[in-house]
Amino acid sequence: MGEAASLLILLIAITFVVLIVKGLVIVPQKHAMVIERLGRYHRTIEAGLNLIIPVVDRHRPITIVRYENEQKLIRTEKRIDLREVVLDFPKQQVITKDNVGVQIDGVLYYQIMDAQSAIYGAENLVLAIQTLAQTSLRSEIGRMELDQIFESRQQINDRLQATMDEAGNKWGVKVNRVEIRDIDVPDDIRSAMNKQMAAERARRAHVREAEGYKQAEILKAEGDKEAEIQRAEGEKQAISLRAEGEKKAINLVLQAAEQTGASIDPKDVMRYLIAQGYIEALPNVAKQGDRVFLPLESTSLMGSIATIRELFSTSKA
Template sequence: MNTLITLIAIAVLVAVFLSMGITMIPQRRAQVIERLGKYHRTLEPGLNLIIPFIDRPRAITILTFKNDQPVVRTEDKIDMREVVLDFPSQSVITQDNVGVQIDGVLYYQIMDPQAAVYGTENLVLAIQTLAQTSLRSEIGTMELDKIFESRQEINARLQTVMDEAGNKWGLKVNRVEIRDIDTPQEIREAMNQQMVAERNRRATVREAEGYKEAEIQKAEGDKQAEIAKAEGQKQAAILVAQGEKEAIQNVMAALEGKADDPMAGVQYLIAQRYIEMLPELAKQGDRVFVPMEGTALLGSLGGMRDLFGAGAMSSVDSPAAPVTGSPTQGS
């Protein structure tokens, strides 16, 4: 009877011992096991066996914020998922001595449970402190306007610094984001005035550029019009000159062998042009001055009649506007 009781007691002790040695690790979790106070191994997700009273889990200290209040707790099982750490707002002085309130958020993930447990006393507090000091350092080297323009650059720099420091803690910083930048009221008003002035300046520049372009286009159009007009006048002058050339050639051909003076044809054309201008001269007033050279030219038309015949002088014999005055007088 005593033997049976002893066996039952031993079986119960073995069952209790085994139940204490069986550890279930959930997915995306890990547990650091120490044997006699020294690191032994890291338990992976699933069913694991340890030696009770000899193997003990090493807890990790976690700092979290609940309603902006810090909460410190210890956990036996290490969360291997990506964790969002929202560190509170802090006051930062920019390079141009403007005080701003900046808060941010970072995303980290524990990659090495052993380094996360033994690397620092409080992992989250270390990450938060490093993020705040790195943020102050980056913002302190930049002016306020540059901060608003370079958020992505600041985030990239912070991530690089945090990732390098996090390697010895067994974690990886995936992203660091500046969530909000709060400036004093007078700074916001000054920025609004600057923005309005900048928009007015851009509008003025756009208007001036439009006026400049319009004037350039107008000047270019006037230039092309003047060029076309000059080209037309050039062609007209060329055609007139060609016509006069052909007329002189015809007159010279008609006078060939009939006149002693080769220039008689030219004098005839000059006299004919003079006769054509007399009506226009008569319109300018009641009396017209007729120079002596004009009477000589008119006298040469009689000689031309004998050379060309009556038909060739029909244009000269046509009635002209009355001309008053004498070769030597005028009113």
């Protein structure tokens, strides 16, 4: 009887140890595991060493879809990866608003934030994310013309991310980025686009050339205007200085006449100064030919010189 009791206790101990060993679950860092008890959700265990009750508790696996060389691979995993995952789904045919068939290659970055929602929110989480991304992409592309797709790629990415975030909330998933990686168009459309781009470059070159010519002409006109202003300003100053000099000369002559007691008309003084200018210019005029023709008015100016000299001589006498 004692041996039977000892054997029973030993069996119970061994069973207990086995249950403990089988109930120990190690979860890696940045992973989680959903535990069901008797078919119902019980708890989510985090990274580290955890203890569950064998037979009563069991893990709920998650279905994962992967693509390798454009081949779909479906497998189940009992540990849920909480790291950011890259979903590179294959190309799909999309029709644009202007009825051009293009192939769009996209990539999606998502991260499971709530393991429980990821398990129970969708039968196949990754397939649901991929399908929603593809249908949303077809919807966005179908509302745009081909040229708009290339110009608005970032806007398409932003709208796709907003759509994926709205659906991802109930799946416990955060969609970090959705990007269009490649847009493949038919050869005839590509050739037409290349010709269009070449024409656009030529047009821009002509516009730049015209703008450059316009700027050059504007600068030239402004330079000519500035030169005319400077020239006019110089002539103005020259005339002012010349007038000032003539004024001083007249005043000197009048002052000399007052000192000698002579009475001189200022007009005669002006004629006298002008006549002096004629006399100074005569040698240069004579160099231009054998004959020199002087204006008729020069004789009266010469007379002014004689008049001034006569007045000064009379005053001195």
